[in-house]
Amino acid sequence: MKKKLAQEKDRKETEIQQLEGSLVKNKVAVEAGCGVDALTSRGYGMVEDDVLALNVYEALYLVSKGMLKVSKGKKRGTSLGFEQLLHQFKRLNGDLWVRYLVYRDWRSRGYVVREGFGLDIDFRIYERGAYGKKPATYLVLSIQEGKPIPVKKLAQVLRHVQSLKKKLVLSVVNRRGEVVYYSLSKLTMR
Numbered sequence: 001m002k003k004k005l006a007q008e009k010d011r012k013e014t015e016i017q018q019l020e021g022s023l024v025k026n027k028v029a030v031e032a033g034c035g036v037d038a039l040t041s042r043g044y045g046m047v048e049d050d051v052l053a054l055n056v057y058e059a060l061y062l063v064s065k066g067m068l069k070v071s072k073g074k075k076r077g078t079s080l081g082f083e084q085l086l087h088q089f090k091r092l093n094g095d096l097w098v099r100y101l102v103y104r105d106w107r108s109r110g111y112v113v114r115e116g117f118g119l120d121i122d123f124r125i126y127e128r129g130a131y132g133k134k135p136a137t138y139l140v141l142s143i144q145e146g147k148p149i150p151v152k153k154l155a156q157v158l159r160h161v162q163s164l165k166k167k168l169v170l171s172v173v174n175r176r177g178e179v180v181y182y183s184l185s186k187l188t189m190r
Contacts, residue, residue, distance in 0.1 A: 019062075021054065021070045023080065026092050028059040028070050043112030043131045055115055056089045056096065057103040064104070095144070099123075102142040102171040105179045116140065119160050120153075125169070139166045145174040158184050 017035040021028040030036060030045070030052040040047060044062070045054040054062070060082065062068035069079040072088075080088065090096045099122050106113045106123065112131035114124045116139060124136035139161045143149055154170075161168040162185075170182040 018066065019068050020079075021052075021059065021068055023070055023072050023085070023088060026056060026089070028054040028068070030054065030068070043114065043126065056093070057100055057113070057115075060085060060089070060100055061104055061107055095142070098144045098173045099142050101173050101177055102140060102179055105171075106140070119157050121157070121161070122171075137167060138169045139164070140169045140171050142171045142173065145172055154184070158186065162186060 017038075019030050019035050019039070021030040030039075032047065032050040032052060036047070036052045039045060039052065039062075044058050045052040047053075054068075059068065059070060063070060063080075063082050063085055070085055071079050086096070086100075093099070103113050103123065106125055110128050112126040114126070114136065116122045116124055120141060121139045122142045123140040125138040125140060126136050127134065130137070141154075141157055158168050168184045170184055172180045172182065174180060
C-alpha cells in the first residue's frame, strides 16, 4: 500500500513540465512561465523579478526527480547531471549531502520543506496541506552519526525553538544514509 502511494506521488510530481534553470552562484534561476506556478504552490523556491530562485536542496531534489534541467550560467543546452550539480554545490557547504538526505526524506513523505533560520536550524517543516495557510510546525536540526554536537549547543537551539512555539526535530543521518528522527523537548524535574 505504501509503495503504491509513493508511486502515485512520484507520478503526480513528474507530471509537472520539465523546467530549465541556470546555475547562478548558490541558487538555480528558472525563468517564470508555465510550470513555475505549480512549483511555487508546492512550496518550491522564491519568485524574484519574474525568476524562480531555487535553493540548493530544492534544485538537487527536482533534478533527481527529472523535473528540472540545470545549465551552467546562461548557456542553454548542456545540462548538469545530479552528481555534477552536487559537486558544484558541495564547494559551498561541506555538510550538503547530510542536509540533502534530510530534505529529500521530508519531501518524499509529502511535507513542504523550507530553509531554516538562525542557530543552525536547517529546515522549517510545514504539515501536509498547511503551506501558505499556517506557519511551520517543526524546525529541523540535521546531524551526521558519529559527529558529536555539544549538549550546551543543543540546549541553546531547543530554548530558541521553544521560544518560537515550535517543535524541534533532530534528524540524524546514519552511515548508510538512512535518516532517523528524534523529537526533543525540555526535561523538567519535580
